[in-house]
Amino acid sequence: MQLAGILHRPESEDTAILADHQVLMRIRTALTDIVQVELAYADMYLWQEGAPMQHVAMQKGLATQANQYWTIPINLPTNRAIYAFKLTDRDGQTIGYGDEGFFTDTAANWTVAGRYFHLPYLHVSDAELPPTWVKHTVWYQIFPERFANGDPTNDPKKCAAWGQLPVKRDSFYGGDLRGIIDHLDDIADLGVNGLYLCPIFTSPSNHKYDTIDHFEIDPHFGTKQDFQELVDQAHARGMKVMLDAVFNHFGDQSPQWQDVVKNGQQSRFADWFHIHGWPVGRDPQTGALNYETFATGAAMPKVNTQNPAVQQYLIDVTKYWIEQYNIDAWRFDVADEVDHGFWRKLCGALRQVKPDVYLLGEAWHSSQALVANGQFDAVMNYPLTQPILALFNHGLSLADYVGKTNLQLMQYRQPNQQVMFNALDTHDTARLLTVLNGNVAQAKAALTLLMLLPGTPCLYYGTEVGLAGGPDPDNRRCMPWQPENQDLTMRDFVKKLVTWRQSQADFLAESQLSWQIDGDVLRLTRQSAQQTVTATFNLGRQATAVTTNKIVLATGLTAENDLTLNGFVVSVK
Incomplete structure (x- = not known):
């Protein structure tokens, strides 16, 4: 028995509270070593008074490249439990596993309370269950400066013609809030029901991640009245609104930083930043900054979030912005570089104001330390979504893709996993179509796979009409509004995909996920007691015969039920 492969951590994602009296128990074993896991559990007080220990076989769940996961939801009428695991390997050997580690599988050992893990009391408040509406949301991300110019009177002085290429880092095109309002019906027509806006606050840049005033709308974007109209009109169409906040750093034109530059150590904002020398600036000998910044950008001094x-x-x-304008969610930029103590204070304060607010952190890696435990509902789930691009670019084998994806699906408690923010392209990445070398069929397949995975999916503006773009700043091209500049067939497909996903939101949040690999064909199955959805993707170079039930979506499927290269079919049984 490979003991080194066995791991369970109490009060972690391995004991996810699903609801009052209900917990999802999980344990990890070596990939092919264990053939059966039995969970033994009871209320310790009742057990010590003679109540029987409950025994239940755990279900074989997802497997990574190295490990097998086993899960089981259990009900705890008293909200208390002690529990341990009995594991059986391929040779029939058994062992117990609990709070003291491994123990011999004897009747005497199972009578010792100290052998068991403890769940002293299940508090639903400790679970910080994410708002339920997020599971039913498909987001649409907008980079406001590039979406639509609805009011030319507020344009910056040097404004390029709409859509003019190449896009430069300092380009302005005149996009604004009025432009978004004017196109809300177009957005709603796609079936999406969440708007994620990149920063809209006062800033000298086109991206607005170097904030000057967090309490004001940038004048080139419009007014607070425009923003209120945008929120109201979005809500009238059933859309939630998420704003983007940059609290890791300020822009160097912010009044706080300018006061530091002017008054030095006497500035009342001197300890608002991480400053290591005076006067603030660059060392005349080395050229190095004597203050901390976002990355290496002198124009974005890092904020001291430990300062009360x-x-x-x-x-x-x-x-x-919640109290005055009734927004529904916040996305926090560079969340992984801000201290956890501050996030707990902020998230707690916001949940008191609006209990169902969705709080999202930006991170590009596995970030369990940021999720739950008084902090965010979710993070931007790049580790889950980026392998999709590698898969369709043939940079990953099907087996490696499945292993990596399953690993990410095991990183967070199930309720949080259901609301993780999943996007194939954003304002920080090259666009989907460009990454896939202009292959529209692959783009459709990748979007379909995205929509079938656990989490709340997001479309980056323009992806639905085939907008291309390389790395920043080329990924921030203007939205093409003329029909002759849009791939309308792609848009029709995306609309159909999103509409179907919305109709299956509850099913996709709760159903079991499994994979099957058959040569170059990948099958993803989502299954519940009521229905089974199977998506089959052909990543090989030859057409392959497929068996389908009721077809929901398909590309590359011939009349003979042959699936061509880059084709896929989603069917329901």
């Missing part, structure tokens, strides 16, 4: 005054200021900012 800074904490209160940033909490006031986020509360203001």
